[in-house]
Amino acid sequence: DTAVSQTPKYLVTQMGNDKSIKCEQNLGHDTMYWYKQDSKKFLKIMFSYNNKELIINETVPNRFSPKSPDKAHLNLHINSLELGDSAVYFCASSQVDTRTDYGYTFGSGTRLTVV
Amino acid sequence: AQSVTQLDSQVPVFEEAPVELRCNYSSSVSVYLFWYVQYPNQGLQLLLKYLSGSTLVKGINGFEAEFNKSQTSFHLRKPSVHISDTAEYFCAVSYSSNTGKLIFGQGTTLQVKP
Numbered sequence: 570d571t572a573v574s575q576t577p578k579y580l581v582t583q584m585g586n587d588k589s590i591k592c593e594q595n596l597g598h599d600t601m602y603w604y605k606q607d608s609k610k611f612l613k614i615m616f617s618y619n620n621k622e623l624i625i626n627e628t629v630p631n632r633f634s635p636k637s638p639d640k641a642h643l644n645l646h647i648n649s650l651e652l653g654d655s656a657v658y659f660c661a662s663s664q665v666d667t668r669t670d671y672g673y674t675f676g677s678g679t680r681l682t683v684v
Numbered sequence: 685a686q687s688v689t690q691l692d693s694q695v696p697v698f699e700e701a702p703v704e705l706r707c708n709y710s711s712s713v714s715v716y717l718f719w720y721v722q723y724p725n726q727g728l729q730l731l732l733k734y735l736s737g738s739t740l741v742k743g744i745n746g747f748e749a750e751f752n753k754s755q756t757s758f759h760l761r762k763p764s765v766h767i768s769d770t771a772e773y774f775c776a777v778s779y780s781s782n783t784g785k786l787i788f789g790q791g792t793t794l795q796v797k798p
Contacts, residue, residue, distance in 0.1 A: 602784075614786070673728070675720075677726060
């Protein structure tokens with residue numbers, strides 16, 4: 570069983586379209602994250618949810634909207650896609666509340682290409 | 685400002701040689717420190733972490749790292765590298781125990797040559 574799974578793995582779409590990326594974790598973690606990795610491989614946090622509650626919302630365009638229907642799922646919806654949105658998007662989860670382990674478990678990433 | 689600096693963007697090394705990948709972070713009262721490895725077209729995998737206790741931390745694949753509070757460093761080492769260690773390595777720091785937010789360094793590409 571994959572611990573953190575993201576779909577789709579690859580996404581090629583035209584400018585102006587709306588797309589979603591889904592993420593699910595089966596580790597029982599209480600916190601989930603979206604990170605963006607740019608072409609220079611720099612990783613920057615976008616959002617974080619703890620038990621379905623938004624706790625981190627970095628400076629991200631309003632076109633990006635996360636949704637967490639339950640603590641095992643965190644989806645990312647992107648409206649009006651732009652060329653600059655092309656990147657690899659990583660979902661991750663961790664257990665924060667019990668403070669026993671802060672290590673992230675990452676998904677395998679979604680490579681988004683906007684043409 | 686909270687930041688993480690990986691001092692080398694690329695580190696070429698011959699197989700079976702030792703290697704050190706350097707990481708420095710901006711000072712804070714308490715931090716949690718991590719090293720992750722990313723193989724081509726894959727997600728990130730945790731190599732090791734420092735939360736508290738012994739400053740020398742051992743991880744997977746023969747890697748270890750040493751936490752140095754006075755120098756605000758967390759350098760990663762391996763005494764003898766293999767071709768399969770060729771990958772991108774990321775140092776990460778958590779300054780907040782409440783959110784679990786990690787700040788990543790820019791990454792270091794380890795290139796192991798035969």
